[in-house]
Amino acid sequence: MSSVAAARRAQGRSYGAERTLTCLVGAVAVLAGAAALVVGMGWLGRFRGHRPVLDPIAMDWLHGHVLYARIGAIVLGVLLLVLGLWWLLRSLRPERHPDLRLDETPGAELTVTSGALAGAVRTDAEQVEGVTRARVRSVGTDAEPALRITLWLGEGTEVRRVWEDLEGHVLTRARESLGVDTLPTAVRLELDTAGAARVR
Incomplete structure (x- = not known):
């Protein structure tokens, strides 16, 4: 570790990981919103703009592959749960006061x-x-x-x-x-x- 890092720790507790994760989540949300806006405005074709959010083709595929869809949903849910708990514990942990x-x-x-x-x-x-x-x-x-x-x-x-x-x-x-x-x-x-x- 460098003396620069030690000096930064002296100035205040670092929340770099939390800020990075927040920025990534925000970027994904902005991109998803922009994609929904582009499709809804019909810039990718009027047919796509008038289709429902739950695309019938996608729903048909999910009905035909129920097992894979459930496994994917469970894995995604577990990953999000672990990530959320890690984020919470990291944010709430007390600052170290080393001997x-x-x-x-x-x-x-x-x-x-x-x-x-x-x-x-x-x-x-x-x-x-x-x-x-x-x-x-x-x-x-x-x-x-x-x-x-x-x-x-x-x-x-x-x-x-x-x-x-x-x-x-x-x-x-x-x-x-x-x-x-x-x-x-x-x-x-x-x-x-x-x-x-x-x-x-």
């Missing part, structure tokens, strides 16, 4: 859990001046972990200084502690309005 294995030597294994990593980075991030609270999530894979950080800033906070402190202290310390050269991180900044004074 980081620093040492896999037998008898001396060292693993940093995703919760511990996120908690340590969150604690450091909340010490940055101007940050009122922080939320950190460990994402990515076991081989290439990444971080997703959300910072809530107080009013009047200088964003440039927060960014410099975050990169120069928090993320540098996390990389050094984990012994990694790169730690893809997506940072989201928001204005904390929870403590706003009431207007009287």
Whole structure:
């Protein structure tokens, strides 16, 4: 896996497979609608345009091959059911928060859990001046972990200084502690309005 893929995972959960499947289903539906429009408008001949949707020739063939028609319908139904269940489970599965294995030597294994990593980075991030609270999530894979950080800033906070402190202290310390050269991180900044004074 490349660092580019790890950076994309840090920015947000990927729904590429779901989007591809949705586009394919939409394309098939559009093509079927276009074909029905072309036939209905009589562009392929008026005779075809006036024929019923359930073509008598096709119905006669189905009546003459009932067994094959049933087998085909059952196979198609099972395939659609499996595809639908796979799509549903893939869409509903929770995002992975992998642990980081620093040492896999037998008898001396060292693993940093995703919760511990996120908690340590969150604690450091909340010490940055101007940050009122922080939320950190460990994402990515076991081989290439990444971080997703959300910072809530107080009013009047200088964003440039927060960014410099975050990169120069928090993320540098996390990389050094984990012994990694790169730690893809997506940072989201928001204005904390929870403590706003009431207007009287």
